[in-house]
Amino acid sequence: MNYPVHIVSVGGLIENEEGKILMLLSPDRGWEIPGGQVEEGESLTNALKREVKEETGIEIVVGKLRTVYSNITKRVQLDGISSIGSIVNFGFTGKAISGELATSEESLEVAWVDRDKVLNLIGKDFMRDRVKNMLNPDDKIIYGVFTREPYILHEEQFI
Structure with a gap:
C-alpha cells in the first residue's frame, strides 16, 4: 500500500511596530513573505518562528491563522518517477519582537515594506493571492486550491 505524501509549509505576514x-x-x-517547510515533529507555529528567524534574522510571536492553501501541482522527484506530493501551506499573521534584518541562503534581500506596497513587489501570482488574502482585515480563514505553471486558482472559499 502506498501512503500519501504531503509537504506541510507555513508562511508569515509579519508586522513591526510601525x-x-x-x-x-x-x-x-x-x-x-518568509516561511518554509515544517520539519518532522515540529508544530506549525514553531516552524514559522524558526523559518522567519533563519531567513530574516527576526524573532516573532505568531498571531492568527489566516489562510490554508493546497498546491496540488503534480511534481516528481529527480528520478523522474516518484511523486513529491502536494503542498499544504498555513498562513499566519505575526508580530516582530526582536532581532535585526539579516539575509541567508534563502533570502538575497530582506526589508520592512509599507503595507500598501507589499502586493506590488510580489511577482508570483500564487504568492500574491495568498498575501492579498492575509492582508484582508476580515477575520475569516480563507482556503484555496491551486496549481502552478500555469497558475490556476481552482477553488477559494471562506471557512
Missing part, C-alpha cells in the same frame, strides 16, 4: 510587513527576496521565487 505596521510595515517583513518581506524577503527569494533566489528562485522573487519577493515573498
